[in-house]
Amino acid sequence: MGWLRRLGQRSLVDRRLDSELHFHLEQQIAAYISSGISPVEARRRANLEFGGIERFKEECRDVRAETRVHEFLYDLRYAWRSLRKDLRFSLLAVFALTIGIGCSTIIFSIVYNGVLHPFPYQGGERLVALSVWDLAKPADSKEGKRPVFTLPEIRAFRERNRTLEDVVGWGNWYVLYKTQEGTESLHGCRVTANAFEFFGVTPLLGRILTTEDAKPGATPIAAIDYKLWKRLFHGDRGVIGAKMILDDTPVTIVAVMPPRFTPDGADLWAPVPASLEQADPNRIRYDNEPTYFFATGRLKRGTTPAAAGADLNVIAKQLATSSPDDYPQKFSTVARLLSDAVVADFKAILYFLMAAVAMLLLISCGNVANLLLVRATAREREIALRAAIGASHGRLVRQLLTEAFVLAGIGCFSGCALAYLGLKLMLVHLPPRIPGEADISLNLPVLGFAVLVSLVTVFLSGLSPALHAVGGNFRNKLTSVGTISTSFRQSKLRSGLIVGEVALSMALLVFAGLMLRSFHALTHVPFGFDPSRVLSANLSFPKGRYTTAHQKKAYFDRVLPKVAELPGVTAVATSIMIPLKHAAGSVLVIQGKAPPDPHRERSATMLDLCSEGIFRIFDIELVKGRVFTAEDVAAARRVAVVNQTFVREFFASEDPVGQRFKLTVFDELPESPRDAYFEIVGVVSDVRNRGLEGPPFQQVYVPYSVSGFAHRDLMVRTSVDPLSVLKSVRQQVWSVDRDVAFADPEGLNTILTRVYFAAPQFGVFAITAFAAVGLLLVVIGVFGLMAYSVSLQRHEIGLRMALGAT
Amino acid sequence: MSQEKAEFLKGTLDMLILKVVAAGPIHGYAISQRIQQISKDFFQVPQGSLYPALHRLEERGWLDAEWKDSSTGREAKFYKLTRKGKKQLEAEVLHWEQLSDAVSLILRTAE
Numbered sequence: 001m002g003w004l005r006r007l008g009q010r011s012l013v014d015r016r017l018d019s020e021l022h023f024h025l026e027q028q029i030a031a032y033i034s035s036g037i038s039p040v041e042a043r044r045r046a047n048l049e050f051g052g053i054e055r056f057k058e059e060c061r062d063v064r065a066e067t068r069v070h071e072f073l074y075d076l077r078y079a080w081r082s083l084r085k086d087l088r089f090s091l092l093a094v095f096a097l098t099i100g101i102g103c104s105t106i107i108f109s110i111v112y113n114g115v116l117h118p119f120p121y122q123g124g125e126r127l128v129a130l131s132v133w134d135l136a137k138p139a140d141s142k143e144g145k146r147p148v149f150t151l152p153e154i155r156a157f158r159e160r161n162r163t164l165e166d167v168v169g170w171g172n173w174y175v176l177y178k179t180q181e182g183t184e185s186l187h188g189c190r191v192t193a194n195a196f197e198f199f200g201v202t203p204l205l206g207r208i209l210t211t212e213d214a215k216p217g218a219t220p221i222a223a224i225d226y227k228l229w230k231r232l233f234h235g236d237r238g239v240i241g242a243k244m245i246l247d248d249t250p251v252t253i254v255a256v257m258p259p260r261f262t263p264d265g266a267d268l269w270a271p272v273p274a275s276l277e278q279a280d281p282n283r284i285r286y287d288n289e290p291t292y293f294f295a296t297g298r299l300k301r302g303t304t305p306a307a308a309g310a311d312l313n314v315i316a317k318q319l320a321t322s323s324p325d326d327y328p329q330k331f332s333t334v335a336r337l338l339s340d341a342v343v344a345d346f347k348a349i350l351y352f353l354m355a356a357v358a359m360l361l362l363i364s365c366g367n368v369a370n371l372l373l374v375r376a377t378a379r380e381r382e383i384a385l386r387a388a389i390g391a392s393h394g395r396l397v398r399q400l401l402t403e404a405f406v407l408a409g410i411g412c413f414s415g416c417a418l419a420y421l422g423l424k425l426m427l428v429h430l431p432p433r434i435p436g437e438a439d440i441s442l443n444l445p446v447l448g449f450a451v452l453v454s455l456v457t458v459f460l461s462g463l464s465p466a467l468h469a470v471g472g473n474f475r476n477k478l479t480s481v482g483t484i485s486t487s488f489r490q491s492k493l494r495s496g497l498i499v500g501e502v503a504l505s506m507a508l509l510v511f512a513g514l515m516l517r518s519f520h521a522l523t524h525v526p527f528g529f530d531p532s533r534v535l536s537a538n539l540s541f542p543k544g545r546y547t548t549a550h551q552k553k554a555y556f557d558r559v560l561p562k563v564a565e566l567p568g569v570t571a572v573a574t575s576i577m578i579p580l581k582h583a584a585g586s587v588l589v590i591q592g593k594a595p596p597d598p599h600r601e602r603s604a605t606m607l608d609l610c611s612e613g614i615f616r617i618f619d620i621e622l623v624k625g626r627v628f629t630a631e632d633v634a635a636a637r638r639v640a641v642v643n644q645t646f647v648r649e650f651f652a653s654e655d656p657v658g659q660r661f662k663l664t665v666f667d668e669l670p671e672s673p674r675d676a677y678f679e680i681v682g683v684v685s686d687v688r689n690r691g692l693e694g695p696p697f698q699q700v701y702v703p704y705s706v707s708g709f710a711h712r713d714l715m716v717r718t719s720v721d722p723l724s725v726l727k728s729v730r731q732q733v734w735s736v737d738r739d740v741a742f743a744d745p746e747g748l749n750t751i752l753t754r755v756y757f758a759a760p761q762f763g764v765f766a767i768t769a770f771a772a773v774g775l776l777l778v779v780i781g782v783f784g785l786m787a788y789s790v791s792l793q794r795h796e797i798g799l800r801m802a803l804g805a806t
Numbered sequence: 807m808s809q810e811k812a813e814f815l816k817g818t819l820d821m822l823i824l825k826v827v828a829a830g831p832i833h834g835y836a837i838s839q840r841i842q843q844i845s846k847d848f849f850q851v852p853q854g855s856l857y858p859a860l861h862r863l864e865e866r867g868w869l870d871a872e873w874k875d876s877s878t879g880r881e882a883k884f885y886k887l888t889r890k891g892k893k894q895l896e897a898e899v900l901h902w903e904q905l906s907d908a909v910s911l912i913l914r915t916a917e
């Protein structure tokens with residue numbers, strides 16, 4: 001790094017060069033003198049033979065690396081000065097660059113941190129979610145996919161595969177936790193014993209869960225989530241070793257996990273207990289322990305998800321021969337990258353936005369290029385003069401590029417500032433499709449991207465104007481008097497840039513328009529009911545209480561009137577399904593008709609166990625007969641109300657009212673009527689019970705008092721904002737029994753937004769912003785260009801006016 | 807100096823310098839004297855053009871320079887070959903020999 005040292009002592013280096021060359025000359029002179037030539041003649045000859053000393057000095061300097069740096073520093077200083085002198089130009093250019101660089105950095109950060117590298121887990125890019133696909137079903141449908149496995153299946157995958165480093169299983173485990181005011185339902189996650197080693201994340205406090213913790217007789221332990229730690233324990237570091245009472249069982253907290261550790265979005269993680277590990281997976285259990293587990297594997301290095309899928313398929317085929325009921329007739333096992341599986345359809349929107357910001361970036365490049373072009377045209381004389389006194393083409397291009405470089409440097413800095421603010425704004429609107437682990441911020445790779453984009457911008461926008469400026473005949477430029485040359489007005493490059501910019505911004509606007517339209521269409525799908533004023537919550541009962549139909553009925557007889565009395569509440573009901581969240585179903589046997597085809601799905605008909613209020617909650621229209629009444633519910637009469645799709649499916653030409661059917665699911669469930677036939681008393685309009693994509697499903701409503709099974713939901717219709725009554729509803733529920741958990745209260749609108757609207761809404765929000773900014777850039781660009789070029793032609797315009805132009 | 811000679815020199819000057827410097831530390835004036843002397847004044851270039859070449863070779867790390875007293879008592883810049891320079895010289899000499907062998911072979915046999 002000699003040049004770096006020499007950089008600091010430039011005068012010394014110059015002196016040395018000087019004395020080296022003079023030493024040569026003097027030696028030569030001395031040699032001539034000693035051979036008898038007169039000193040004057042000797043000096044003349046020596047100088048002649050040596051050649052121009054200053055020229056060689058210059059050549060010597062040129063080969064030195066530090067000279068380049070010096071030149072660059074000079075150029076920087078010059079560029080800075082000239083940019084400050086021409087403030088209007090500089091502000092326009094920096095503004096365009098800030099927008100271009102800032103917006104692309106924002107989207108890059110979301111894509112990089114949210115889609116490409118969302119998981120802080122060991123080998124996070126190689127994690128795959130496993131599932132079994134029924135080949136008889138369309139590839140995209142959710143119904144054809146089984147993403148869950150029994151523990152023996154997961155064990156088999158883990159032990160016999162050759163493509164995965166390891167496999168973990170995790171299942172939902174909802175537990176009740178008592179707080180001072182009432183009871184909460186916590187989202188626990190049962191994980192296989194190897195899970196913590198699998199994820200490879202160091203706990204914030206405490207230790208990881210090991211295989212020892214899953215052995216028979218081990219004390220129940222759990223690792224808790226960072227947010228839960230903050231909420232329940234206020235960030236107390238002494239929480240390790242403390243016991244939480246979960247479902248009446250004391251569980252010792254052994255770890256607090258860092259904020260980015262959120263598998264399954266759970267509140268706490270606990271090992272699968274040995275009893276569960278040994279349980280028969282084919283027996284239906286009625287406790288809250290999971291029967292089925294999601295399976296996540298980590299690919300070996302260099303293995304593709306497809307290869308892993310094929311490998312696991314072999315194992316699954318073996319499993320299918322021993323338990324054929326669990327597998328479809330033709331199936332395929334699929335390993336899908338976790339980031340693909342999680343982000344799913346949101347990815348399309350993100351890539352679309354990436355294309356949009358690329359366009360935005362091009363527009364701003366065009367803007368800057370045009371400004372630089374006008375500026376370079378205005379400086380034609382200066383450049384010609386520099387060329388005339390010896391600057392080479394390369395040198396001139398370098399100098400002009402340095403200006404673009406300075407602009408891009410400032411643009412990069414302000415672009416990052418914009419991205420920082422923009423990301424804060426965007427994060428609020430970011431849909432929940434982005435996994436909770438993702439840390440979307442301005443981290444090092446993103447900053448690197450911003451710098452890279454800035455450099456690309458320099459070359460895209462700086463190079464062609466620079467080449468344009470030094471091209472052509474310098475003599476003409478030198479002799480032209482004070483006006484800008486005619487080449488300015490005829491520049492194809494310049495008009496091409498403007499045309500390109502306007503075209504790009506039009507394309508952006510069209511995109512935005514299309515997205516807005518489809519979003520509008522999506523939000524206006526008729527839903528069958530008005531979801532805006534409905535509050536839903538899940539009620540979980542403590543173990544061993546409210547198990548029978550009578551007990552549940554007695555409980556709701558106290559709760560429902562109390563909630564109904566609250567101001568702002570117009571209707572209240574209990575139910576077992578919340579649209580888009582969860583539902584129940586059963587196979588149906590209709591009296592006097594052939595038994596159902598055994599190959600049809602188990603959940604052939606949706607079943608709601610509800611109170612009579614549900615018809616008012618959903619604003620359901622009565623089509624025929626009557627809906628069931630409070631008396632029907634009180635007497636637990638076996639009556640049913642069906643929807644129109646049900647009628648179309650089962651009674652195409654007959655009158656459904658008075659027909660009787662049996663729900664086979666009741667024969668299997670505890671606390672439910674055996675071999676019970678329900679009489680249809682009425683038909684109601686369809687509700688979009690399967691979400692916005694598919695047509696409604698056949699559905700029956702029966703009085704909730706016929707069965708004691710299952711958790712129940714509370715639905716409340718309000719005349720005000722549903723969240724405003726949340727607190728008082730919860731108070732009323734807990735005033736009846738503090739031990740019943742009031743879980744996941746949400747407005748139906750919130751659910752709808754989360755499931756369907758958040759992703760497109762984000763897309764619409766972002767693309768509209770980009771399109772608006774793009775348009776603004778074009779307007780400012782064209783305006784700035786016109787203003788600038790008019791000011792340059794002032795002389796000529798003045799002349800024309802003096803000659804009589806109007 | 808004729809035009810052809812100058813073109814010819816450009817490609818070979820680096821090798822000649824390296825060869826001369828290989829004999830031991832030597833200053834610029836002595837290098838130019840040696841080259842003229844050995845080549846029997848075949849290479850008559852402006853002596854100054856030696857210096858950009860010397861500085862270029864130094865920048866590439868083939869030559870190392872040091873200021874010390876010359877035989878006349880004045881301080882002069884002495885150049886010597888680095889290990890990298892030695893390798894380069896060997897490579898260039900080999901290349902040159904192959905080239906000149908090939909050329910002379912053609913000249914002799916292509917009649």
